[in-house]
Amino acid sequence: EVQLVESGGGLVKPGGSLRLSCAASGFTFSSYSMNWVRQAPGKGLEWVSSISSSSSYIYYADSVKGRFTISRDNAKNSLYLQMNSLRAEDTAVYYCAREGLVGKKYYFDYWGQGTLVTVSS
Amino acid sequence: DIQMTQSPSTLSASVGDRVTITCRASQSISSWLAWYQQKPGKAPKLLIYKASSLESGVPSRFSGSGSGTEFTLTISSLQPDDFATYYCQQYNSYLGRTFGQGTKVEIK
Numbered sequence: 001e002v003q004l005v006e007s008g009g010g011l012v013k014p015g016g017s018l019r020l021s022c023a024a025s026g027f028t029f030s031s032y033s034m035n036w037v038r039q040a041p042g043k044g045l046e047w048v049s050s051i052s053s054s055s056s057y058i059y060y061a062d063s064v065k066g067r068f069t070i071s072r073d074n075a076k077n078s079l080y081l082q083m084n085s086l087r088a089e090d091t092a093v094y095y096c097a098r099e100g101l102v103g104k105k106y107y108f109d110y111w112g113q114g115t116l117v118t119v120s121s
Numbered sequence: 122d123i124q125m126t127q128s129p130s131t132l133s134a135s136v137g138d139r140v141t142i143t144c145r146a147s148q149s150i151s152s153w154l155a156w157y158q159q160k161p162g163k164a165p166k167l168l169i170y171k172a173s174s175l176e177s178g179v180p181s182r183f184s185g186s187g188s189g190t191e192f193t194l195t196i197s198s199l200q201p202d203d204f205a206t207y208y209c210q211q212y213n214s215y216l217g218r219t220f221g222q223g224t225k226v227e228i229k
Binding site: 109 | 174176221222223
């Protein structure tokens with residue numbers, strides 16, 4: 001069974017940093033591109049960042065470019081999001097999402113349960 | 122950026138109704154479109170990918186169509202489990218991925 005479990009969320013002050021983790025199991029993690037998608041309270045979904053299976057290709061939404069860094073450790077079946085210079089508008093539930101393979105590439109076929117990040121003084 | 126506009130934002134319907142949600146892209150995205158269902162407090166669930174391909178395990182009452190800039194998600198006969206918020210998502214090789222603002226399907 002595919003499982004994605006996020007952790008690392010919490011309350012942080014504006015300008016602060018936080019590192020999110022996503023532990024993957026039930027599939028060959030090193031074969032899949034992975035993504036972070038966020039959802040502000042009561043709002044819609046916003047794609048944040050993606051990383052290819054071997055970390056060769058990394059992309060960010062303009063809203064986080066230069067502040068967030070996505071990474072992965074295939075040996076540990078883990079995905080990370082380092083978030084720096086956090087702003088109030090970064091407050092959201094952050095989801096880890098797996099991208100499908102051939103035919104379903106660029107779409108998110110499995111999601112974690114999410115971890116809440118609150119940026120407030 | 123490619124903007125994705127869904128309509129309507131809210132839809133009131135009854136069990137058994139045929140429901141159609143539209144998603145329009147600000148520029149052509151070929152068939153690079155997916156639809157997701159999200160229930161309160163839960164992660165989204167993939168329903169349709171590549172505009173019209175049904176994800177494994179998704180009931181056949183869900184269908185997708187369209188290409189270019191206009192796409193539709195149709196629920197042929199609305200069931201109690203289908204009351205949720207639906208999002209479209211596009212992919213563009215240069216501009217990344219973008220979601221629509223969502224359509225909430227409510228009980229009439």
